[in-house]
Amino acid sequence: MFTEDIYTLSLPYREDMAVKGFRFGKGEKSACIIGPMRGNGVQQMYICAGLVKALKELEAKGCINSGREVMVIPVVNSYSMNIGMRFFGVESADIRRQFPGREWGDAAERLAAAVFGRVKDYSFGIQLTSFHMAGDSVPHIRMIENGYQNASLANLFGLPFVVVRKPQPIDTKTLNYNWQSRKTAAFSLYTNNNESVDEESAKQAVAAILRFLTRMGVIRYESHSGYISHVLTEKDLTDVNTMCGGIFRRKAKVGQEIRYGNAIAEIIDPYNGNIKETILAPTDGIVFFAHSESLIAEGDVAYQLVHRLHE
Amino acid sequence: MVKTVFSIGLSTGENLVIKKNRLEGEGFLGKGKRVAIVSGIHGDELEGQYVCYEMIRRLKANPEYLEGTIDVYPALNPIGLTVADRMIPKLEKDLNRMFPGNRQGGTFDRAAAAVIQDLEGADLCIDVHASSRFVKEIPQVRICEEFAKKLIPYAKHMNVDMVWTNATETVHESTLAHSMNVKGVPTLVVEMGLGMRINRNYGRQVVDGIFNLLSEMGIWKEKPRNIQFPVLSTDGEVEFIRAECSGMFIPAIEHSHFVKKGDKIGEIIVPIEGRVEKEIIAGKDGLVFTLREYPMVSEGALLARILTDIRTKKTKEAE
Numbered sequence: 001m002f003t004e005d006i007y008t009l010s011l012p013y014r015e016d017m018a019v020k021g022f023r024f025g026k027g028e029k030s031a032c033i034i035g036p037m038r039g040n041g042v043q044q045m046y047i048c049a050g051l052v053k054a055l056k057e058l059e060a061k062g063c064i065n066s067g068r069e070v071m072v073i074p075v076v077n078s079y080s081m082n083i084g085m086r087f088f089g090v091e092s093a094d095i096r097r098q099f100p101g102r103e104w105g106d107a108a109e110r111l112a113a114a115v116f117g118r119v120k121d122y123s124f125g126i127q128l129t130s131f132h133m134a135g136d137s138v139p140h141i142r143m144i145e146n147g148y149q150n151a152s153l154a155n156l157f158g159l160p161f162v163v164v165r166k167p168q169p170i171d172t173k174t175l176n177y178n179w180q181s182r183k184t185a186a187f188s189l190y191t192n193n194n195e196s197v198d199e200e201s202a203k204q205a206v207a208a209i210l211r212f213l214t215r216m217g218v219i220r221y222e223s224h225s226g227y228i229s230h231v232l233t234e235k236d237l238t239d240v241n242t243m244c245g246g247i248f249r250r251k252a253k254v255g256q257e258i259r260y261g262n263a264i265a266e267i268i269d270p271y272n273g274n275i276k277e278t279i280l281a282p283t284d285g286i287v288f289f290a291h292s293e294s295l296i297a298e299g300d301v302a303y304q305l306v307h308r309l310h311e
Numbered sequence: 312m313v314k315t316v317f318s319i320g321l322s323t324g325e326n327l328v329i330k331k332n333r334l335e336g337e338g339f340l341g342k343g344k345r346v347a348i349v350s351g352i353h354g355d356e357l358e359g360q361y362v363c364y365e366m367i368r369r370l371k372a373n374p375e376y377l378e379g380t381i382d383v384y385p386a387l388n389p390i391g392l393t394v395a396d397r398m399i400p401k402l403e404k405d406l407n408r409m410f411p412g413n414r415q416g417g418t419f420d421r422a423a424a425a426v427i428q429d430l431e432g433a434d435l436c437i438d439v440h441a442s443s444r445f446v447k448e449i450p451q452v453r454i455c456e457e458f459a460k461k462l463i464p465y466a467k468h469m470n471v472d473m474v475w476t477n478a479t480e481t482v483h484e485s486t487l488a489h490s491m492n493v494k495g496v497p498t499l500v501v502e503m504g505l506g507m508r509i510n511r512n513y514g515r516q517v518v519d520g521i522f523n524l525l526s527e528m529g530i531w532k533e534k535p536r537n538i539q540f541p542v543l544s545t546d547g548e549v550e551f552i553r554a555e556c557s558g559m560f561i562p563a564i565e566h567s568h569f570v571k572k573g574d575k576i577g578e579i580i581v582p583i584e585g586r587v588e589k590e591i592i593a594g595k596d597g598l599v600f601t602l603r604e605y606p607m608v609s610e611g612a613l614l615a616r617i618l619t620d621i622r623t624k625k626t627k628e629a630e
Contacts, residue, residue, distance in 0.1 A: 010556065012608070086403060090445075106553070106611040109611065110610065169484030170408050170485050241417070245320040271324060295323065296322055297320060299416075299421050300418050301417050
């Protein structure tokens with residue numbers, strides 16, 4: 001294992017922030033795994049750390065295939081991680097939306113440019129990132145549909161779901177969009193947690209990445225075959241929005257199969273404890289995403305369901 | 312008349328309400344042109360609040376001059392404004408990256424969609440922003456290159472110091488301005504001043520410009536005096552000066568002043584060592600139209616922007 005400093009940023013009043021990469025094997029740039037760019041991605045950082053540990057052990061056993069190189073960057077934004085901020089710097093930049101970056105831009109753009117410059121030539125790019133809504137989701141792989149995506153490859157992680165997302169204008173500045181535009185097969189891996197460590201899903205994520213690397217001939221690692229993934233587009237997910245705001249009492253878990261008409265949540269009046277709304281499942285299906293905070297506003301997405309899918 | 316454009320329940324005994332004030336000329340009820348002034352998309356930008364106030368004050372003072380309809384929306388992100396948050400609080404999303412919104416989406420997707428629906432059909436929309444709290448800007452209109460041909464004829468009458476084509480993301484996709492321009496409503500983005508502050512002179516200058524434009528459009532009968540012609544610029548004529556080290560930036564010049572190549576713009580100091588880390592020198596002649604106000608900088612921070620060739624351009628455009 002070789003450690004390299006991918007980028008160092010000098011900061012007033014604090015130690016320099018170094019983005020560190022851990023390199024395994026030697027040769028063709030096969031796979032790059034990159035951790036959180038926001039300061040709340042604790043679970044994602046933990047998964048990367050687990051991956052570094054696993055790859056180090058595999059390398060010691062000679063299980064990184066000849067002529068293959070794997071890079072892991074466990075955390076991009078330690079600046080924010082250390083002070084409990086989600087975004088970067090005094091100007092609160094979202095590094096996730098800075099790619100491909102600009103060498104002569106502001107601090108976040110320079111950081112993104114340095115990271116992208118180092119990771120852009122890998123064949124496979126795997127990003128561990130937090131879900132765009134506050135809540136839990138079933139472990140899944142997400143790809144951007146920009147003509148270069150390959151859902152069959154995403155299947156090889158062996159996670160229950162693969163979601164193909166049509167890019168919005170805002171997606172054009174993400175790492176994965178820019179990776180894919182340069183012909184790197186890019187995947188985002190989501191687990192069911194974000195700001196704290198969930199051991200079970202972290203293990204599942206590490207195993208999924210090692211499984212994928214094995215199947216792509218990068219490493220040798222004996223593992224369970226995992227799932228044959230169910231491939232979805234975002235259209236296949238049914239949003240269940242609330243009709244009013246209040247205290248959210250969740251009654252269904254992610255991954256759970258539910259039936260049309262099942263009571264899946266209640267909205268409680270925060271002043272008198274009465275039930276303001278009982279949310280009924282609008283369809284049969286599997287809970288893909290569930291809101292996890294105790295408060296919820298009118299119109300918020302309480303659940304996303306995989307329409308008419310059974311366990 | 313103050314009307315509710317959109318209302319939705321928050322979690323605890325409060326609705327998020329977006330309002331507008333509609334002012335109609337006598338005899339122009341439901342007739343004539345309609346112009347919308349929107350502001351407060353970013354909760355830390357307050358310059359637009361003064362513009363909205365001053366617009367409505369003048370419209371009320373001289374209602375006989377109005378020959379059409381003016382809709383003023385001061386606060387598109389009302390909860391952000393109350394806590395001086397650029398983003399939507401809690402959600403930590405930029406409302407100006409959520410347009411055109413979605414009527415069936417989440418709380419703020421619905422808000423964005425409702426605003427777009429309400430603005431549709433207007434003859435002109437002006438989206439008033441301030442700068443961030445980090446850098447100060449002269450009054451300017453920013454235009455996406457895609458719509459420049461259509462928008463520059465409007466922007467020229469806005470009494471701003473410059474019109475900058477294809478400048479920043481404020482005019483790009485997912486923004487209110489882009490969404491409205493795509494829908495065929497000419498929409499200008501005004502930037503000025505500093506975040507979390509109100510500069511009344513800038514506000515009055517822009518309001519004069521809006522009334523001048525209304526006059527050109529035949530909606531306002533009185534033509535304001537002393538209207539200036541802006542410099543029309545593109546990205547190639549703007550020199551960005553960024554910090555190449557960390558520290559405290561102390562400017563050596565005033566904002567909105569001309570500099571010559573070699574002039575000192577400021578210095579970055581290191582407080583604990585009592586020394587100057589870096590002197591910042593202008594690389595070209597021009598107008599410093601952006602200057603850093605927030606002293607702390609790290610590598611890459613924007614210190615100043617210089618509009619180059621401005622004297623030549625002013626002369627040519629005046630001719």
